[in-house]
Each structure stands twice: as structure tokens, then as C-alpha cells.
Amino acid sequence: MSAGKAEELPLAPEVEPALGGMRIAAGVGRMALTLASLVALLALWWLCVTWFKLPPYILPSPLRVANALWSGLAVPLDSQVGFYLPLASTLVNSAIGFVIGAVLGIALGSLMAEFRPIETIVMPYAFALQALPKVAIAPLIVIWCGFGDGSKITMAALLAFFPLMVNTFTGIRTTDPERLALMRALAATRLETYRFVKLPSAAPYIFAGLDMGMVYALLGTLVAEFLGAQSGIGVAITQAQAVSDVASVFAALVLLGLIGIGLHLTISAVEHRVIHWAGRHKN
């Protein structure tokens, strides 16, 4: 095995470009398929609207949505109308909430995994809270934190917190016992074991949690905005709804969808770089 592999290794660079080319070809193929399905969906949507003569305040045609999207985007960045200001507000609040929730989630998940008493004390509440649909707490949060950014950040943090706490806990607890034995044999301190072995072991779980938590943070901010805030994309949606401008509602949803995809891809890219070793065969 060693002999064979050692002699194979220098070949690797030659093999790679061909493999890379194949990978790109496969990627282009998949992209084409995705695009085709999108076009088909838009066509179906358009057909439904014209066939059943749906009024625009029920289901606007794709063209109307595109129009609304364009008029919301074709304004100066600091314009009082259009999507930019509400979007910026929503994204900033979600991001702040996400970071707070993620940091607290990773910290509490780690503490629970490391210290049994903390686990014993916190676990029942954690599970109870997790079972609760946290969106239902939003009115309470608004009472406590007001209609400003405080409520939005709190909701975002609250929703991002749980997937990270649970995933960090699970990730640390499933650390390979052999790696722990190694650290013990090396007389590593508890902190060293956490830092060099447990936290990296949990990294794939933590990234999965970040991926989920990010969407949840956005959701949390939107819910808080729905409950009577002054700014944000959630406010833009409720305002459009109030005047039956369904096309603008759709346009906002499209934007949120695109942002969600963009954030997911960003996290995936970071994950790929940071934990490039994950999923490769071990030993």
C-alpha cells in the first residue's frame, strides 16, 4: 500500500487537469439543467395566470413581478423608495443577530458537552425551548425590546442560537474516542484537548448549524418586522400587501430567496476551505 501509493503520488498533478475538466463539464451540465427547470417553471406560472385569467392582486404574472423587482432595484442605493434601504436594514439586523446567536450557541453547546452538571441543568430547558415554535415568542420579544432593531436582533439571535447549540454539543460529544485517548496519552490539558481535537471534530456539525442558523436568523428578523417595525424588508412586504401590490410582495420574496442562496453558497465555500479534510477517508 505504502509502496504503491508513494510511487503513484507524483502522477497526481498530471491526472488532475483532466479530472478538473470533467468536473467543470459536469458543473456546466448541472447548471443548464437548473436553468431549464427555472424557465419551465416561469412558463408554467405565466400559462396559469393567462389561462385562468388570474387578477394581478391574486397572482401577478412573472412579467409584473420582474417589473416590480426592476422598479425596486433601479433606484439610487440611498433612495427612500425601492428595496435597498429595507434590505440593508434586514440584512444588518440578521447578521448581528446571527453572530450573537452563533457565538452564544457554540459557547453554550461547548460548555454543555464539556461539563456534565451544566448539561444536566440546561438540557431540559433547551429541549423544552426547542420544541416550542420560537416564532410564537416574537410578540413577547416585541413587548420587551420595542419596535426597533432590538427586537429584530433578539429574534434573529434566538432562532440562530438553537441549531448551533445542538450541533456543537453533538459534534463535541461524538469526537472519536481514540483521538481523546491520544490527547490523554500526551498529557494535554482540558483546554488543549478542546481546542486541538474537540472543536475541530465538531466543525462539520458547526458548519451545518451555521447554514441552518443563518436562514433562521433571517426568518427571525422578518417575523419581528412583520409585528410592526418601521424599517426592513418585512415592512416592505406588509406595506405592499396593504395596498394589494402582490407583485412587489413576490419581488421581495425573490430577493430574499436569492439572498438565502447566496448566503448558503458563501457558507459552503468557507466550509470547503476551512474543513477541506472532512469526509476524506481517515487513517
Added chain:
Amino acid sequence: MSQGANKATGEDKIAQQPLIAATGISKVYRTVSGARVEAIAGIDLVIDDGDFVCIVGPSGCGKSSLLRLVAGLDTVTSGRLTLAGAPVRGPSREVGMVFQNATLLPWMTVLENVGLPLRLASADPDKAGDDDGLVRELLGVVGLGGFSDKYPYELSGGMQQRAAICRALVRDPKVLLMDEPFGALDALTRERMNVELQRIWQASRKTVLLITHSIAEAVFLGDRVVVMSPRPGRILQDFPVELERPRNFAETTGHPEYLQLTREIRALLDESSGEEAQ
């Protein structure tokens, strides 16, 4: 056991003290259901500085348990176990351990993996890289010179295990403990690793305690081969191996003493595992 007389000579004569001395040690595990599992029972074993001792025995006879005790990863249930005269109370810097799986950390490069023990022992573990020179030198010795910046998944099984041996040696311990280090490798790689290990041992003169399932490997590598009984593990016999060094597979495995020893050990193992059914 043959040096059993040494251990009574008193602790003041440090020069003559065996490096590892086990006196009647036993280990009893408690299972989750509360049952007692006697892994090893009353083992006496004395290992001198610089010895290469191999342990063979049937699966589940307590070989790993014994090694974990010496490594300070577990505590003896009864008996006395000393390392360089002092009772074993926990993991020691004087002991390097190699597991059956290489157990390299996949998020660290080979260089970082091998340097980890130094980093842990240093005052400031954030400052990696002080000992890179030493680590690179060691990697060169085992033929991994060009692989220090690779990640473990880029290495073959044999190369990973060589890196793991480097990691065990990097703090320059007195004792190297190896629990079936080559068990996961194919026969050919395994033979090459045996020759390699012998070379490393001859150069460094560590005391080595190696567990293996392979009688051939045990006789090829060891100054002594200790044969254990089925669980609860006891020592059946301690065979001295007087084959000349450096040994190589072509000559050593055809040597009459080698053949004689492997036959005797196999017979002893067969006989004892027959007893098990009693």
C-alpha cells in the same frame, strides 16, 4: 520474568532499576451492567532500558489493557506498576504511544501532527513552529521528508503510521508503546515497516513494548517475546530471541532459531486456547 531477581534489590540502586516493572498487576473492568471483567490477572513483567519486548496473545486476552496501564491511561486494580522506579499515576512524558490506527488529526498537516506533543508541552501552545527543525529531521528519518506540509488524507496507510511513530518519538521519550501498530497494513508494507522500526530503534535505543497478533512480527522484532494466556491475561512464557541484528526478512525468517521459536510460540498459543474451552 527472567530478571525477576532485580526487582528486589531495593529502590536506592537506581542504576540497576528496571525501566518498567510490573508486580502482580491485574485489571478488572466494570461493565455498564455492573459485571466484573477481569482483563489481566497477576502479571509480573520486568523490562530493562533499551529492550525491545513483543507481546503476543489471543484476541481479548488483555494486551491493550496492559499497554494502557503502562501508558498511564488506566489504573491498575491491584499490584504495583512502576516506570523508572516511580509508580505510574498517569500519562508521562517519558512514554510515547502508537495506536493501531495512526490517529493523526485530519485538520493538521503532517508537520503539525508530529509537532503536536511539543506544542502541548511548551509554555505557549499558540506559538507553533519553534521545533519545526526537529520535526522535519525526524520526518526525514522515516522517509517522509517531502510530506511535511501534506494532510493525513493525502498519505497512504503506511506513511500515516510512520508519521504516528514520529509523533510518539518527538518528545524523546524513554519508552515507546505500540499497540498493533501495523495491524491495519498489508503484509508487504508491514514487513517494510518492521525493518524500518528496527532501524529507528537501533538508532534511538528506546525501550519498546509492542503488541502484535503476528508471531512472525514478534520474533522478527523482539529481544523478547512474551506470550499471554486467554483472558484473564497471564504471562505464559517469556522467550528470549537471540537472532543477530540488524535482521532482515530474507535471512532472518529462514534462520533455524527463528523457525524454532515461531513454532514453539504457535504451539504454546494453540495449546492455551484449547484450554480455554475446559
